[in-house]
Amino acid sequence: MALIELKDISKTYNTTAVPVNALKDINITFEKQEFTAIVGPSGSGKTTMLNILGGLDKPTNGTVIIDNNDITKMKPGNLVDFRLNKIGFVFQAYNLIPVLTALENVEFIMLLQKVSKKERREQAENLLQDVGLGDRMDNRPSQLSGGQQQRVAVARALASKPAFVLADEPTANLDSKSAESLLDMMEEMNKKHNMTFIFSTHDARVIKRARRVVTLEDGMVKEDKINK
Amino acid sequence: MYFKLAWKNIWRNKKRTVIVSASVFFAVILACVMRSAQLGSYSYMIDSAAKMQTGYLQIQGEKFWENRSLDESIQLTSGFQDSLQKINHITSLTPRLEAFALLSKDSITKVSPVIGIDPQKEHNMTELDKKLVSGQYLQSGDQGIIIASGLAKRLKAVLGDSIVLYGSGFHGQIAAAELKITGIVELPLPQMNDAMAFIDLPNAQYIYAAPGRITSLSIMIDNIRNLETVNDAVHGMLTNKLTVMTWDEMMPDLVQSIEMDNASGLIMIGILYMVIAFGVFGTIMMMTAEREKEFGILNSIGMKKQRMIFVSLIESVMISLIGVVFGVLGSIPITAYLKANPIVLSGDSAAAWESLGIEPIMTFSVNPDIYFWQSIIVFVIALFCALYPLLFIGHLKPIQAMRR
Ligand SMILES: Nc1ncnc2c1ncn2[C@@H]1O[C@H](COP(=O)(O)OP(=O)(O)O)[C@@H](O)[C@H]1O
Numbered sequence: 001m002a003l004i005e006l007k008d009i010s011k012t013y014n015t016t017a018v019p020v021n022a023l024k025d026i027n028i029t030f031e032k033q034e035f036t037a038i039v040g041p042s043g044s045g046k047t048t049m050l051n052i053l054g055g056l057d058k059p060t061n062g063t064v065i066i067d068n069n070d071i072t073k074m075k076p077g078n079l080v081d082f083r084l085n086k087i088g089f090v091f092q093a094y095n096l097i098p099v100l101t102a103l104e105n106v107e108f109i110m111l112l113q114k115v116s117k118k119e120r121r122e123q124a125e126n127l128l129q130d131v132g133l134g135d136r137m138d139n140r141p142s143q144l145s146g147g148q149q150q151r152v153a154v155a156r157a158l159a160s161k162p163a164f165v166l167a168d169e170p171t172a173n174l175d176s177k178s179a180e181s182l183l184d185m186m187e188e189m190n191k192k193h194n195m196t197f198i199f200s201t202h203d204a205r206v207i208k209r210a211r212r213v214v215t216l217e218d219g220m221v222k223e224d225k226i227n228k
Numbered sequence: 229m230y231f232k233l234a235w236k237n238i239w240r241n242k243k244r245t246v247i248v249s250a251s252v253f254f255a256v257i258l259a260c261v262m263r264s265a266q267l268g269s270y271s272y273m274i275d276s277a278a279k280m281q282t283g284y285l286q287i288q289g290e291k292f293w294e295n296r297s298l299d300e301s302i303q304l305t306s307g308f309q310d311s312l313q314k315i316n317h318i319t320s321l322t323p324r325l326e327a328f329a330l331l332s333k334d335s336i337t338k339v340s341p342v343i344g345i346d347p348q349k350e351h352n353m354t355e356l357d358k359k360l361v362s363g364q365y366l367q368s369g370d371q372g373i374i375i376a377s378g379l380a381k382r383l384k385a386v387l388g389d390s391i392v393l394y395g396s397g398f399h400g401q402i403a404a405a406e407l408k409i410t411g412i413v414e415l416p417l418p419q420m421n422d423a424m425a426f427i428d429l430p431n432a433q434y435i436y437a438a439p440g441r442i443t444s445l446s447i448m449i450d451n452i453r454n455l456e457t458v459n460d461a462v463h464g465m466l467t468n469k470l471t472v473m474t475w476d477e478m479m480p481d482l483v484q485s486i487e488m489d490n491a492s493g494l495i496m497i498g499i500l501y502m503v504i505a506f507g508v509f510g511t512i513m514m515m516t517a518e519r520e521k522e523f524g525i526l527n528s529i530g531m532k533k534q535r536m537i538f539v540s541l542i543e544s545v546m547i548s549l550i551g552v553v554f555g556v557l558g559s560i561p562i563t564a565y566l567k568a569n570p571i572v573l574s575g576d577s578a579a580a581w582e583s584l585g586i587e588p589i590m591t592f593s594v595n596p597d598i599y600f601w602q603s604i605i606v607f608v609i610a611l612f613c614a615l616y617p618l619l620f621i622g623h624l625k626p627i628q629a630m631r632r
């Protein structure tokens with residue numbers, strides 16, 4: 001049984017004068033422990049696909065099955081809890097709460113999950129160690145570089161013990177060196193925690209780090225291959 | 229941690245929060261001092277007026293208030309008075325026998341209320357003896373008369389002169405006497421100072437042929453708060469043909485002027501808080517709108533909207549509460565100081581007070597209600613302002629929010 005299954009997914013935006021078919025009849029599955037890049041030019045539908053995968057948006061047609069749950073049929077309130085407990089999110093930028101320290105940002109998601117204070121603290125410290133920020137735990141986001149902020153975001157995504165992590169262009173705002181090392185870290189987490197990562201990118205250097213590459217073009221899956 | 233987060237959130241823009249808290253702070257201080265002055269002066273005015281004139285309550289014959297006639301005079305047994313005295317919160321009972329009479333000195337005659345008083349009890353209530361400007365205060369058993377200085381002037385009488393009293397007594401009997409002026413008092417209220425005269429109660433009862441009778445028994449109490457309780461207790465003891473009136477029934481003008489003043493004060497405070505409410509609302513609005521992206525991310529990663537609204541509500545309450553806490557803490561010493569050191573008025577306002585027969589002193593109240601109500605008002609403002617984040621977050625669409 002696949003971890004994630006997209007069945008006949010299409011998405012049409014009607015908010016514009018001319019409706020946009022952002023996704024056209026997508027069928028794809030993702031397995032546990034994948035380390036997969038969704039690639040394609042700007043406007044190809046990467047973000048739309050990740051939003052639907054993450055339960056942030058509803059498809060116009062089709063179903064999304066995650067861990068045997070059809071999330072397209074979930075009530076909004078349940079969907080928030082589902083996201084909290086099943087999905088880790090890393091966005092392009094502004095991921096973190098600016099007034100909280102790195103440690104508190106990671107703890108915060110566990111607070112939402114009502115994890116005990118002691119366990120929260122311990123878990124957050126461990127994760128920040130894992131992502132290489134053991135010495136920056138008490139820094140606020142503004143005191144961290146973009147790359148470090150994204151590491152905190154990954155640590156936070158992992159802290160909720162999700163089924164998989166979705167990252168929409170996590171390296172888009174980073175220089176290539178920081179991008180490389182963020183990818184190193186994600187790969188390490190993928191192995192160490194057996195965590196599934198699905199990330200979108202259009203950066204060639206990032207693409208070649210993925211084990212599976214799904215290429216979108218014009219709202220359709222153009223290619224789906226395993227990297228050597 | 230939600231409280232900690234809310235606390236940190238309100239300090240994202242320190243200057244803005246300081247400004248809005250300071251405006252709440254000053255508004256609360258202003259409102260507290262204003263209310264303190266108003267409430268303080270009302271109770272002072274009521275107390276002064278009650279002391280000087282009617283008492284907080286008065287037992288009278290049923291129709292005395294309309295007729296002002298000796299025929300409505302009453303007899304209260306000493307047993308009855310004793311049991312009145314035993315009612316909690318009653319501090320003094322002052323009997324009076326009051327009737328209009330003609331007072332003449334040589335060829336001048338004036339109409340005057342001549343009041344039979346118990347000198348000691350009158351001292352306890354009105355401190356009439358302190359108003360003495362010449363001569364001596366009445367002693368029990370005295371045959372003399374004390375007249376107000378204005379009346380003395382009108383009669384062209386001086387201390388030691390004899391004046392003639394002529395009037396009608398109980399049940400139409402003739403009342404006539406020659407009385408020696410043994411004292412002159414200066415009364416604050418001009419209309420009283422131009423008219424009043426006082427004689428010893430037994431003497432009055434003799435002259436008016438009303439032995440053992442009085443027209444009113446004024447009751448003073450320890451605090452106006454206990455008026456209802458005392459009124460009920462007194463009511464319970466009244467027999468036929470007796471009635472009890474309260475200060476507000478006897479002094480409707482005073483009630484009206486207090487009500488008008490109070491209303492205008494409340495309107496001012498209302499306007500003040502309206503301005504403050506808009507300030508707080510604007511701040512909350514900005515605080516919410518500028519974090520749209522963050523709310524979008526938080527909702528995406530799994531924070532429920534209710535929880536975000538809850539944090540915003542705490543923020544709104546915190547912003548308002550900072551001002552209130554410091555405002556109340558600041559007003560307590562200010563009002564306490566003003567209560568201990570009342571302001572002596574001068575000029576127009578002083579004249580206005582004097583015309584009411586009240587010493588022109590601005591007294592302040594430290595009634596806890598004052599501070600309590602300011603806190604409640606600001607709290608309500610905070611809740612009202614929290615409507616904005618409620619609606620904003622309620623309508624938030626995380627994807628759109630994050631695209632901005
Ligand atoms: N909210 C929206 N309303 C209208 N059109 C949208 C919206 N979001 C995305 N689109 C359109 O859908 C297509 C796919 O966009 P997107 O998923 O953001 O692509 P990518 O992330 O690959 O750049 C684009 O043509 C984009 O303009």
Ligand SMILES: [Mg+2]
Pocket residue numbers: 046047048169
């Ligand atoms: Mg995109």
